[in-house]
Amino acid sequence: MARTSEPGTRRRPPGSTDVARLAGVSQKTVSRVMNDEPHVTDEVRQRVLQAAQQLGYRRNNAARALTSGRSNCIGVVSLGSALYGPATELVALERAARRTGYAVSIVNTTSGDPGGIAGAIDTLLEQGVDAIVLSEPIDEGPVEVALQVPVLALGPAPGVTAPHVITSLGGIGTPPAYEATEHLLSLGHRTVHHVAGPQPWFSARERVDGWRQALRAGGAVEPAVLAGDWSVASGYAAGRALAADPAVTAVFAGNDDMAIGVIRAMVEAGRAVPDDVSVVGFDDIPIAAYLNPPLTTVLQPFDEIVQAGIAALVQVLERPDDPAPDVTPPQCRLVVRSSTAPPR
Incomplete structure (x- = not known):
């Protein structure tokens, strides 16, 4: 009489030999496919992957680590x-x-x-x-x-x-900071003020460099940098200082959170965005497109x-x-x- 499994007996998980049998290839070929090694044709690779999916096979990383030393x-x-x-x-x-x-x-x-x-x-x-x-x-x-x-x-x-x-x-932050500043200058703003992130951050330095290079290339006056710490609150504090100067018409903030703070300060001071002051951020955080007004910003494809x-x-x-x-x-x-x- 054939022997059947007892109820509750755990079945052996599928192994590479089962995948090889179903795909009609050698066990070595299965190993090459699973380790993404070369010298396997696309047709064979797809056949092995389909067999592994059909069987529910998963590579044993613990065993692989023992044999590879990794x-x-x-x-x-x-x-x-x-x-x-x-x-x-x-x-x-x-x-x-x-x-x-x-x-x-x-x-x-x-x-x-x-x-x-x-x-x-x-x-x-x-x-x-x-x-x-x-x-x-x-x-x-x-x-x-x-x-x-x-x-x-x-x-x-x-x-x-x-x-x-x-x-x-x-180094990828300098060119887009340059582009953001140049965008504001191309609209006709005489200069652009910058609310920078904390300078120990490499990205904050890169954005200052890009802003400064664009101003110099455009022959614009270079205002003093306002220091922020990436937070909305620091952008708001910088925005209040900028709002008090009627000559300020354009602001580039080092990230979107600080840009949001700048906009809030401008609106509270009775200066409309963008009618009185244009604001650009950096990062393109998820809410940037849904602010009032929607924020012009730099998208980072993380x-x-x-x-x-x-x-x-x-x-x-x-x-x-x-x-x-x-x-x-x-x-x-x-x-x-x-x-x-x-x-x-």
């Missing part, structure tokens, strides 16, 4: 911040890594702690991560760390040395930027003997809405 985990050093930019970037990192079959381990740092970055890196290396992502937007000085694993730097990484250091994000960086990092991990790929991050773009207009 953890299949990417360590991320990130500033612990709820601000839109860093938080959005962190979510994009986790999603992009997961799509490529890697887990993510995150260690947050604190602003003003120069040793925090090196300590976070040490913590991640003790976990045996295969690579490090530095998502550190603040200049804490050179981080004198020599690593034996690849590094993806989402911004400048002075002092960090590694077999491969891939830069994916640094998902695309991070995906490009993670793809390059995974390429280095999977094919370490190949040269590290160059990463050309997607460009930011100016989104023109109703908060900007020619001066009266």
